[in-house]
Amino acid sequence: MKQRSKSKSILFKVVVYSVCLLLAILSVLPFWVMFVNATRDTYQIQQTALSLIPSTHLMDNIKILLGKTFDPMKGLTNSMIVSVSSTLLTIYFSALTAYALVAYNWKLRSPFFTFILAVMMIPAQVSVIGFYQFMYKIGMTNNFLALILPSVAAPAAVFFMRQFMLASLPLELIEASRIDGASEFYTFNKIVLPIMKPAMATQAIFTFVSSWNSLFLPLVLLTDNDKYTMPIMVSLLRGDIYKTEYGAVYLGLALTVLPLFIAYFLLSRYIIEGVALGGVKG
Amino acid sequence: MKQKRNVSYAKYGYIFSLPFIIVFAIFSLYPIIYTGVIGFTDYKGLGTTTWHFLDEPFKNFVTILNNGSFRQALKNTFIIWTLNFIPQILMALLLTAWFTSRRNKVRGKGFFKVLFYMPNIITAASIAILFYALFSYPVGPVNSLLMQFGIIDKPVYFLVSKANARAIVAFIQFWMWYGYTMLILTSGVMGINPEIYEAAEIDGTSGIQTFFYITLPNLKTILLYVLITSMIGGLNMFDIPKLFMQGGPDNSTLTTSVFIYNQAFSGSYLYNRAAAASMIMFVIIAIFSGILFYVMRDKSEIEIKKEAKRAKKERMRLLEEQEAAQ
Numbered sequence: 001m002k003q004r005s006k007s008k009s010i011l012f013k014v015v016v017y018s019v020c021l022l023l024a025i026l027s028v029l030p031f032w033v034m035f036v037n038a039t040r041d042t043y044q045i046q047q048t049a050l051s052l053i054p055s056t057h058l059m060d061n062i063k064i065l066l067g068k069t070f071d072p073m074k075g076l077t078n079s080m081i082v083s084v085s086s087t088l089l090t091i092y093f094s095a096l097t098a099y100a101l102v103a104y105n106w107k108l109r110s111p112f113f114t115f116i117l118a119v120m121m122i123p124a125q126v127s128v129i130g131f132y133q134f135m136y137k138i139g140m141t142n143n144f145l146a147l148i149l150p151s152v153a154a155p156a157a158v159f160f161m162r163q164f165m166l167a168s169l170p171l172e173l174i175e176a177s178r179i180d181g182a183s184e185f186y187t188f189n190k191i192v193l194p195i196m197k198p199a200m201a202t203q204a205i206f207t208f209v210s211s212w213n214s215l216f217l218p219l220v221l222l223t224d225n226d227k228y229t230m231p232i233m234v235s236l237l238r239g240d241i242y243k244t245e246y247g248a249v250y251l252g253l254a255l256t257v258l259p260l261f262i263a264y265f266l267l268s269r270y271i272i273e274g275v276a277l278g279g280v281k282g
Numbered sequence: 283m284k285q286k287r288n289v290s291y292a293k294y295g296y297i298f299s300l301p302f303i304i305v306f307a308i309f310s311l312y313p314i315i316y317t318g319v320i321g322f323t324d325y326k327g328l329g330t331t332t333w334h335f336l337d338e339p340f341k342n343f344v345t346i347l348n349n350g351s352f353r354q355a356l357k358n359t360f361i362i363w364t365l366n367f368i369p370q371i372l373m374a375l376l377l378t379a380w381f382t383s384r385r386n387k388v389r390g391k392g393f394f395k396v397l398f399y400m401p402n403i404i405t406a407a408s409i410a411i412l413f414y415a416l417f418s419y420p421v422g423p424v425n426s427l428l429m430q431f432g433i434i435d436k437p438v439y440f441l442v443s444k445a446n447a448r449a450i451v452a453f454i455q456f457w458m459w460y461g462y463t464m465l466i467l468t469s470g471v472m473g474i475n476p477e478i479y480e481a482a483e484i485d486g487t488s489g490i491q492t493f494f495y496i497t498l499p500n501l502k503t504i505l506l507y508v509l510i511t512s513m514i515g516g517l518n519m520f521d522i523p524k525l526f527m528q529g530g531p532d533n534s535t536l537t538t539s540v541f542i543y544n545q546a547f548s549g550s551y552l553y554n555r556a557a558a559a560s561m562i563m564f565v566i567i568a569i570f571s572g573i574l575f576y577v578m579r580d581k582s583e584i585e586i587k588k589e590a591k592r593a594k595k596e597r598m599r600l601l602e603e604q605e606a607a608q
Contacts (some may be wrong), residue, residue: 009385023398024397030409030416033416046421047421057464060460104294106296121569122314125542133325171593175597215407227403276466
């Protein structure tokens with residue numbers, strides 16, 4: 001009996017590890033091919049497209065890539081401006097809104113929370129025509145503010161912060177601060193925000209990543225080459241000008257995902273925890 | 283005295299929500315309403331600023347609903363979503379069962395989780411173009427791989443076939459999202475009371491029985507959450523189909539989002555038709571989130587009440603303490 005369950009458990013492990021290993025390869029291989037092909041020239045790629053060993057043509061590919069419209073530095077800078085500002089606005093104002101929902105007993109509190117839950121799922125695609133026309137009329141297309149300012153109202157982030165606050169913000173602390181004569185705004189900034197740090201860090205990662213990766217709204221709003229964010233830059237690689245420059249295309253892709261890879265492997269523990277914690281899609 | 287304190291602090295609830303409310307009203311609510319209005323007008327053409335309401339108010343909606351491409355887009359969205367979701371949820375459930383198995387601890391869980399989730403955070407635009415390059419013909423990494431393993435003996439031109447193009451888009455979606463779904467489900471299992479499992483173990487249930495009779499029923503709400511958010515996400519699918527094959531070949535990977543984009547921001551800039559399509563999408567999404575909302579609401583309301591009770595108790599206690607101190 002015991003023998004049987006032991007052999008069964010070995011079989012279980014063999015199956016589990018083979019499937020997991022296969023999936024792991026599936027996760028890594030496309031990116032591996034991308035990084036390797038970024039160092040190979042068009043001739044090599046046309047001979048054998050699949051190679052696991054890097055070659056020596058990285059510099060040539062860089063020259064080809066940068067010789068055309070693709071400008072990774074510009075994309076990087078623009079994406080940085082948009083993503084960093086959006087992230088800062090989202091985490092600060094989401095914490096503030098969540099605080100209003102948790103710490104104060106106001107008449108419309110419950111309807112307001114219901115409203116936040118209701119609008120959490122509305123995607124940009126639904127309002128894009130009105131949004132574009134509105135921005136066009138006030139001359140804000142090609143203006144990063146059109147992408148940054150809306151981050152003040154991030155329903156999903158408010159929901160996440162509220163859940164965290166309910167669990168870990170002791171209301172006595174606020175009372176104590178009031179007794180000490182601190183203003184409500186001061187209490188929020190100096191006492192509540194430091195307690196919210198873990199939730200803000202998690203939310204910051206997800207807001208940053210989703211803003212960095214966002215293609216739809218920037219593609220609609222930004223028509224000026226100088227304003228292109230990274231995902232729009234990437235879309236240029238699909239165009240005719242890089243049609244035969246395989247190595248350069250792979251290199252361009254590699255450059256766009258490299259910062260994300262670095263960030264992911266540095267922060268993976270928190271990211272994995274954050275996904276499990278929030279259950280909220282970014 | 284207590285009464286007075288409540289009244290004087292309540293206003294901060296409004297003040298602190300104000301930035302959210304103002305920005306939401308300007309950048310989300312107004313554009314949605316405006317989009318709805320445009321759906322009833324003759325607004326089209328790049329740079330046009332004037333528009334008029336149509337004599338037949340629902341003309342754009344009728345046109346869109348009878349539009350072959352829009353119907354095709356709805357159909358594609360449904361096909362691609364189904365092709366991606368069924369394997370995704372099955373794979374996620376399987377991995378969840380393995381990773382949370384109490385009898386057979388899987389080593390390296392953390393490592394696998396990191397790798398499985400990885401594609402989810404990488405820019406979808408880059409992934410779409412990467413897969414386009416990987417599947418290229420006649421020489422491409424996927425063709426080389428399949429030929430090396432002897433699965434095919436001459437290169438396949440994957441991207442000309444409608445079925446293949448859809449399958450690849452569905453695969454990319456699956457590949458990007460099963461790790462996320464698995465993480466959500468495993469965290470759901472962690473939330474199940476361990477005593478139930480202990481009781482089951484004493485009763486001698488097998489691992490498979492435990493999964494089907496304890497884990498799965500307890501994950502019902504989370505599974506519904508995953509299903510509905512994935513459906514909404516599926517409807518919004520844009521980056522991958524747009525950049526992978528531009529909706530082609532022959533509109534086979536045209537999704538509703540790509541359709542809206544193409545109508546409004548290319549060709550003859552039919553803002554009114556795109557707006558009508560947006561509103562149709564909005565209705566579908568509203569129905570989905572209504573269901574989700576209904577299921578999730580009860581829980582949070584109970585939570586609010588509980589929390590209000592606790593806060594009240596806490597205030598009473600503090601008051602008493604204060605009074606005692608005086």
